[in-house]
Amino acid sequence: MDAIRTESLTKHYSVGFWRPRPYLALDDLTMQVGQGEVFGFLGPNGAGKTTTLKLLLQLIFPTSGRAEILGKPIGDIGVKRRIGYLPEQPYFYDYLTAQELLEYFAALFGYAPAERRKRAAALLDEVGIGAERRLQLRKFSKGMLQRVGIAQALINDPEMVFLDEPMSGLDPLGRREIRHLILRLRERGCTVFFSSHLLADAEALCSRVAILVNGRLATTGSLSDILAFQARGWELVVGGLSDAVLEKARGLGHVTRVTRLGESRYALELPLTPPPERILADLLAQGAQLVSLNPLRDTLEDVFVRQVSAAPRPRGLEPA
Amino acid sequence: MRVVRHVAVNVFKESVRDKVLYNLVAFAVLLISTSYLLGQLTAGQDVKIIKDLGLASISIFGLLIAVFIGIGLVWKEVEKRSVYTLLSKPMRRGEFVLGKYCGLVLTLVINVAVMTVAFYAVLAYMERVATPGVRASWATPATDPAMLKAVVLIVIELMLVTGIALFFSTFSSPFLSAMLTAGLWVIGHFNDDLRNFGAVVKSPLAATVARGLYYVLPNFAAFDVKAQVVHGQAVPLGYVGLTSLYGITYLAFVLVGAVAVFSRRDFK
Numbered sequence: 001m002d003a004i005r006t007e008s009l010t011k012h013y014s015v016g017f018w019r020p021r022p023y024l025a026l027d028d029l030t031m032q033v034g035q036g037e038v039f040g041f042l043g044p045n046g047a048g049k050t051t052t053l054k055l056l057l058q059l060i061f062p063t064s065g066r067a068e069i070l071g072k073p074i075g076d077i078g079v080k081r082r083i084g085y086l087p088e089q090p091y092f093y094d095y096l097t098a099q100e101l102l103e104y105f106a107a108l109f110g111y112a113p114a115e116r117r118k119r120a121a122a123l124l125d126e127v128g129i130g131a132e133r134r135l136q137l138r139k140f141s142k143g144m145l146q147r148v149g150i151a152q153a154l155i156n157d158p159e160m161v162f163l164d165e166p167m168s169g170l171d172p173l174g175r176r177e178i179r180h181l182i183l184r185l186r187e188r189g190c191t192v193f194f195s196s197h198l199l200a201d202a203e204a205l206c207s208r209v210a211i212l213v214n215g216r217l218a219t220t221g222s223l224s225d226i227l228a229f230q231a232r233g234w235e236l237v238v239g240g241l242s243d244a245v246l247e248k249a250r251g252l253g254h255v256t257r258v259t260r261l262g263e264s265r266y267a268l269e270l271p272l273t274p275p276p277e278r279i280l281a282d283l284l285a286q287g288a289q290l291v292s293l294n295p296l297r298d299t300l301e302d303v304f305v306r307q308v309s310a311a312p313r314p315r316g317l318e319p320a
Numbered sequence: 321m322r323v324v325r326h327v328a329v330n331v332f333k334e335s336v337r338d339k340v341l342y343n344l345v346a347f348a349v350l351l352i353s354t355s356y357l358l359g360q361l362t363a364g365q366d367v368k369i370i371k372d373l374g375l376a377s378i379s380i381f382g383l384l385i386a387v388f389i390g391i392g393l394v395w396k397e398v399e400k401r402s403v404y405t406l407l408s409k410p411m412r413r414g415e416f417v418l419g420k421y422c423g424l425v426l427t428l429v430i431n432v433a434v435m436t437v438a439f440y441a442v443l444a445y446m447e448r449v450a451t452p453g454v455r456a457s458w459a460t461p462a463t464d465p466a467m468l469k470a471v472v473l474i475v476i477e478l479m480l481v482t483g484i485a486l487f488f489s490t491f492s493s494p495f496l497s498a499m500l501t502a503g504l505w506v507i508g509h510f511n512d513d514l515r516n517f518g519a520v521v522k523s524p525l526a527a528t529v530a531r532g533l534y535y536v537l538p539n540f541a542a543f544d545v546k547a548q549v550v551h552g553q554a555v556p557l558g559y560v561g562l563t564s565l566y567g568i569t570y571l572a573f574v575l576v577g578a579v580a581v582f583s584r585r586d587f588k
Contacts, residue, residue, distance in 0.1 A: 013588065057408050060586040077410050085408035091400045093330070095337040107326045108409040136337075152405060162408075 001071045003191040004033040009065035025051040027215045038186050040202035041195040043212035049195035053164050084153035088164040094138035098148050109156045123151040142169040163194035199301045211307050218307040234270040237291040245286045254279045323411050324419040331423020347435050355442050367462045374439040375546040382478040390485025391497035393420045414579040428478050436471050459552040469560050470549045476567040477543035483574040490582040508540030
């Protein structure tokens with residue numbers, strides 16, 4: 001059973017009062033997220049990430065298509081018992097203290113008062129809210145509210161959490177703490193679906209990602225697959241390479257870039273063709289010694305920028 | 321019902337922390353100072369005026385709370401996006417709406433109860449200090465329990481006003497909600513004119529439309545028995561019961577409408 005499965009999930013809005021026009025927010029999204037994964041939902045601002053999250057949580061209703069969470073149709077009240085959600089830039093009742101807010105949310109899950117207090121206290125400890133928990137939330141900074149938001153998303157010990165831009169508003173220390181928290185959730189077997197435009201976080205945390213552009217899924221897959229598929233050449237490190245051999249290889253177009261690492265030791269960038277085995281064999285035959293050979297992969301940022309730039313704008317609809 | 325209760329208690333907590341109950345102090349000051357001033361100026365009529373003023377104040381203070389908090393109840397949650405977190409919890413949208421409603425009604429009932437106790441306390445004091453001659457001039461005793469009938473109908477009216485404000489709040493801005501709720505309240509107090517519209521216009525179509533509106537719009541005038549109880553006119557319990565039943569039935573339709581609208585709404 002998938003943690004999330006969407007089939008042709010689509011959301012159009014009507015914009016304009018006198019002449020309503022369709023506005024594409026999400027178009028034909030089909031994807032799966034496995035249980036226990038940390039799944040990164042990436043895309044530039046306005047790509048449709050928050051729209052997808054809202055659809056999955058039934059805060060908005062799809063124009064067409066369907067989706068399931070933990071094997072149940074979205075909106076199933078039983079599913080809500082098993083999930084947690086942190087909205088983007090969350091706002092909570094500012095007349096409550098952090099402890100009261102968490103106890104209130106725990107009450108909605110039907111926990112007894114003693115259990116509510118225990119859970120609220122433990123989670124506030126986990127996200128690093130100390131004595132401030134007795135203050136009304138109107139006195140909290142943005143970063144502290146984000147921590148409270150993460151704590152409330154975990155109040156029911158969920159099987160799956162949806163985090164919309166969880167690092168937003170956090171300082172570097174806070175971001176590191178939340179990264180560790182997400183990794184701890186993964187260790188517990190909790191599926192984490194998080195949207196972000198911070199690729200470093202996705203690269204550090206995710207097993208799989210999806211990139212959304214203009215409301216459409218540009219690519220999805222495991223991080224290693226996406227980046228390996230995007231290999232753009234090879235990096236060969238060799239020793240004992242004479243200048244003459246190096247010049248000859250350059251002349252043949254077998255080397256695109258040379259970095260001198262030390263005495264007759266070089267890092268060479270090779271093109272995808274001819275195959276690196278052939279170039280390596282030539283160099284070895286001329287006295288070079290192999291140190292290492294690695295594929296040159298794009299970073300997630302390279303892939304992201306390429307996908308975003310290449311994505312066509314959907315016809316007949318305004319861009320999301 | 322558990323979820324509705326928790327949401328309602330939270331609304332009540334918000335009212336308390338946002339100092340909504342401070343209006344009780346204003347009410348007490350108004351009532352006590354007025355009774356003192358009247359005591360200096362009039363003889364015999366002061367109790368009647370205090371009764372008029374007290375019941376009208378209970379109604380107006382309650383109305384202000386019902387409209388001005390009711391119109392923001394749902395709108396504020398959507399605008400500030402706190403509804404996103406809340407609706408991701410195991411809760412139906414209908415439970416959210418009913419919880420919000422019950423919370424405000426709880427605030428109103430406590431308000432009215434405290435104001436009524438203060439009102440009776442002032443009247444009891446006036447009864448105690450009045451001479452037998454003055455007391456004999458009163459149409460009804462100062463602490464006449466019949467005034468509770470008016471209070472009960474004020475509560476039902478406020479429940480209905482709150483429901484209407486909440487209904488508008490599920491899809492429109494606070495300003496528009498306030499205008500629409502206040503508009504309905506005013507029309508509802510002149511509802512009888514709609515029924516008799518046919519007598520003053522020649523157009524049968526206009527008369528029919530007006531008569532249709534009479535049946536559709538809430539008849540708030542029916543809840544107003546303040547003048548009767550103050551002047552000692554009988555208000556049968558059957559009337560109070562039937563009017564309450566009318567108010568609660570109307571309220572049920574309004575709340576069903578609010579739940580239906582809110583349940584279909586996209587939070588963009």
